Amino acid sequence: MMLAGGCAVMLASPAAAEVDAVVRQALELHSAGRAGQAYALLEPQQDVRAADPDYNYILGLSAADSGRLAEAILAFQRVLALQPDHSQARAELARAYAMAGDIDTAREQFDTVVNDPSLPDPVRQRFDRIVRDYDRQIAGGGTSISGFADIAGGYDSNINGATDDDTIVIPLFAAFGPGALGPGAREQDKGFYEAQAGISGVSAVSRQTRIFVSFLGTGRDHIDSGAFDQLAITGTAGIGHTLANRDVVSFSVQAQQFWFGQRSFRKSVGAVGQYTKRLANGEALSFSGEYFRLNFDRDPLRDADRYGVGLAYSARTSIISLSGGHEETRRNAGDHLSFDYLRANIGVEQPVARGLALVAGVGGQIRRHDASDPLFLARRKDEQIDLAAGLKVRLTDNLYARPRVTYTRNWSNFALYDYQRATVSFGLRYEF
Template identity: 25%
Template sequence: MKLLRVAGWVSVGLALAAGGAHAREPVNSGKAASQKSGVPAGLETAQRAGAESGKLSEIEAREQLLRDADALLKAGKPAEAYTLLEPFEFDRSGEVRFDYLLGIAALDSGKPDKATLAFERVLAVNPNFAGARLDLARAYYQLGDLPRARIEFEYVMKQNPPEAARVTIQKYLDAIAAYEQSQLTRISGYVEGVLGHDGNLNSGTNSPVAIASVSPVFAAMVTAFTGDANPQFHPSQLADNYYGINAGGEISRNLNDSWSVFAGANLRQRGNMSETIYDASSVDGRAGFAYGNEQSVYRLSLNGGQFYTGNSMRRDALGMSGEWQHVFSPAHQINAFVQYGQNRAAGSPPGAPATDARIEGNTDQTVIGAGWVHVMGDGKQALFGSIFAGKESAVAGRPDGKKKFEGVRVGGQAAFADEVDGFASLGWLHGAYSDQNFLFIAKRNEHQYDLTVGANWRLDTLWSVKPQLAFSKKSSNIALYSFERSDVSLTLRRDFR
């Protein structure tokens, strides 16, 4: 045994000696080189030692940052850990341990979007890092991206994780399955109460119109019967305060990951304080199906409704519509649509007002259009625009004949605060009729403009208040059809979902 110990020590001594010999050889070589270069050997040795010491200090500082962040996480201070690590993300992204700690800090401090980026970098370097994949699944879950969360949870489950991890993963998978099951059938609805003032509820003229400027023939007839050399149409504009009650709902059912069916209806009632003959109500419904994938949604629906004015049925409507929506990116979305509808006027007693339904008569209408939405980088502002065109056939022989029309609408929405959004839109519509009206000896040609501004104030997740101002103006070559109209309203809304 003593021999062994001696031999051991001898071996160690030999090793140390050999190490010393090897250690001295570079010094001797360096000394020769330093002599050739003119740098003193002692100074070069000191420089090398300083460089090595600087590298060790840098490594120690980088490791200390990670130790400090890990200690903060263990102490339950993820927000402080994220604040500590985040300034170094640009320089140290790609380091597995740094990115993993940054991801954990982001996830546990309520920044799942930042966490996914960090965990994805970890997995790009080490795809088999099960802990990072599990936490990536958690981040997707917090973001609400349940399909991707489920994929990552299932992947980790296949790697045979420890029992405690399996229990946690299964809880997440069960929660995802329960949510997806609840989303197979969705029901939503709303109720609104409205108070407002309409400055021209019958879209009438706001100043006298000389009959001769509209129809010389008709003016001559009036003059012959009345003896009035300059007969005029008196202003017909009526203003009134009003109240409204609206309600609606929709139910949809997912048939599978791509197909769904839906149905919905709306009820609207508007009563005027004085001009009750212009009270209006309507009921409309829709039913159809939709097909969707990650970027596009296609909808086809059957639409119908009945519209009343002055407590008598004014119009029946029946039609179909199709729409395509496509999301290019979170910031850009477009849509295209086509609509066909039949409008039939009915129930017009002699005392009923001359509403648009009676003036326009029975029509078949076709509309095509497209729209675009752009969401700003912070997600708090959005711009939108749409164009459309169509034609209207006069089924019952409207005096003005067929109508072709086209229009444009632009607008935007901005968040003034977490609970308040403002919105505004501007629209233009041009309509041209095919036949010369025998009474006015002219073909109607009209331009209409409208401006709407308002705000949505969310009192909580289900209650909201909407003040709104709307202004419209129609200019027609037949003065009787020209008007200006303003409407101020306040709406209280309760959503159900």
């Protein structure tokens, strides 16, 4: 029997030598992990061997383990029609139903198996555990909690994202010639350390519906400079519902408090809706929409409403995302601070050896402001690219080392915002 953990396969009945050779060859292929080849060997004989339980049993195993679940279910049903007491076929039929997403029927089939008095106790105990797992899935999966903590330190060539020019010409005051920039408006390099921690919980309301909540804290401190230190706390709560086709619809609300230079800088609150389409091989396609209200503590002209939409494709080792939207200031006097934006990102975490993965990302964004800036007498235009590369080294089951380098280049038609930035850091991350 080929359930998780593995048991020996026992053929249902004797067969002729020629027939037995085909079945045994298929069994050898299946046992070697070549289920697709075993299925290809057996499939052409379905019409003439529909009444052979040995044949149908191995055909069902090969079909199930090569992703042909509907054919596997039919094959095991044919075995049981001929031999109703074949507990191995019934257990495999339950597994096929579970793989196809029909947990209720899988649970019923296993219930029949564990009530078989001839079943050995060790096998019965193992099946009891499987039944309990199915019961949890039928109830919605219970509650789970996960989280992480991350600390890192390194060097930042431009902690304030500023130009490296000492002077610039401001068009409104062009008659006075170039103006000297103060220290806070020029590029500053510093060492830094930062920390992040997050915790999230998911609880089932029903089999299809779950509620979730999470909290995330991030902080960054610059050595010998507090003017550009940052701290943010974000809370999210929402509900997700799995549809009959296994797609997921979710809605969440989110609030954030952000401190800059050790003072409260911005508060935001909003909502996010998302639809996730499940694809083959663990891949998914997500569509999202969001709205946020932004309130700036010391700069009311920047208070704004942000609207955005997004599209993301995720695979086992990579994710590609595209998003765009508009941020509209709520006061006409701040219209030059309103802007459209478009972002694109690609992230990869590719294992290269046991316990070692290469982590890399490339992203870009474009921003176009709505109105002319009163000082620069033009509409601001920015194009930015972000590059990152690093390693994720597993030290224990839950602890990782993360050396990392990043580079950012922002091109702007306003010299004050035209800059480049590089960082190098080393961190440790604990996940639970």
